[in-house]
Amino acid sequence: MISSARWVKIQFMASRFLAIRSLLFLLGLVLPWTSVAGAAGPAPGAFSGFNNYIANVEARLQQQHRSAKDFIVPIDRARLRRGEQVIEQVTPPGGSDLPDAMLHHWRGTAFAPGATAADFERVMSDFMAYPQLYSPQVLQARVMAHQGDHFQVTMRIRQKHVITVVMDTTYGITFGRLDPQHGYSMSRSSQISEIESPGTPDERALGPSDNHGFLWRLNTYWSYEERDGGLYMQIESVSLSRSVPPGLGWAIKPFVESVPRESLEFTLSSTCNALRK
Numbered sequence: 001m002i003s004s005a006r007w008v009k010i011q012f013m014a015s016r017f018l019a020i021r022s023l024l025f026l027l028g029l030v031l032p033w034t035s036v037a038g039a040a041g042p043a044p045g046a047f048s049g050f051n052n053y054i055a056n057v058e059a060r061l062q063q064q065h066r067s068a069k070d071f072i073v074p075i076d077r078a079r080l081r082r083g084e085q086v087i088e089q090v091t092p093p094g095g096s097d098l099p100d101a102m103l104h105h106w107r108g109t110a111f112a113p114g115a116t117a118a119d120f121e122r123v124m125s126d127f128m129a130y131p132q133l134y135s136p137q138v139l140q141a142r143v144m145a146h147q148g149d150h151f152q153v154t155m156r157i158r159q160k161h162v163i164t165v166v167m168d169t170t171y172g173i174t175f176g177r178l179d180p181q182h183g184y185s186m187s188r189s190s191q192i193s194e195i196e197s198p199g200t201p202d203e204r205a206l207g208p209s210d211n212h213g214f215l216w217r218l219n220t221y222w223s224y225e226e227r228d229g230g231l232y233m234q235i236e237s238v239s240l241s242r243s244v245p246p247g248l249g250w251a252i253k254p255f256v257e258s259v260p261r262e263s264l265e266f267t268l269s270s271t272c273n274a275l276r277k
Helices: 004-034 044-064 077-081 115-123 127-135 247-275
Strands: 085-087 100-115 138-147 150-161 165-179 182-196 217-227 228-241
Touching: 004 127, 004 182, 044 100, 044 228, 077 100, 077 127, 077 228, 085 247, 100 247, 115 165, 115 217, 115 228, 115 247, 127 138, 127 150, 127 247, 150 182, 228 247
Parallel strands: none
Antiparallel strands: 085 100, 100 228, 138 150, 150 165, 165 182, 182 217, 217 228
16 A cells, blocks of 8 residues: 655656656647748748649649538548538548648538538638638638629638637638539638737837748638528548658647647637528
């Protein structure tokens, strides 16, 4: 039997170990990423690799959206109707690592009882309401151009995971329909700028050689289907960020990979909430 004094000592050593591990994790997370400011931007191979991957994703979605059958990637619909969300990582062929970069591809599916395809299109095309619907991630939103089903939109977004990052983003967004019950949208990022000292007189956008590489590209693809007294929604998110510094993958990579997942979960949940309202 362990004595009280020895038990206290064990607890102290355990808590000290956890504190040291947490400190090392935070130092490993913040210092290597923040120290890359001033370094060169992403390697040309990173963007070309991302573009090649996106071309394959969009070709698959184009084929998928030609028919009402399997308009969304097959999933257990009974789970969705029970209120569950299905979140899954889509493994890129050949791995997720590109030259000095990481590619993240996630898919999430949910069911909104009573919602229609028209409801979804109304909510998703009301960009001025995004700061309310997607708070606190979306701070500002503005439509720069609109022609038919195509929009050019700028948004100021905030990501908070241990550290807070604010970015100004520009997207080309296109809506499409197969029929009144089936539709889709494609959001392609054209510019992402990290903002230093946002909301202060010293605010400025960091250039390609100054930013920390938290997010270089972000494309989002929605597929939605009105059926079974509600709306099935599926979102795919493909993003590009700076790679993890050598030797720190064990500490940082799980964190870095959790950011796209949590952001997708938040977007899916917020959209479901907006449709319920």
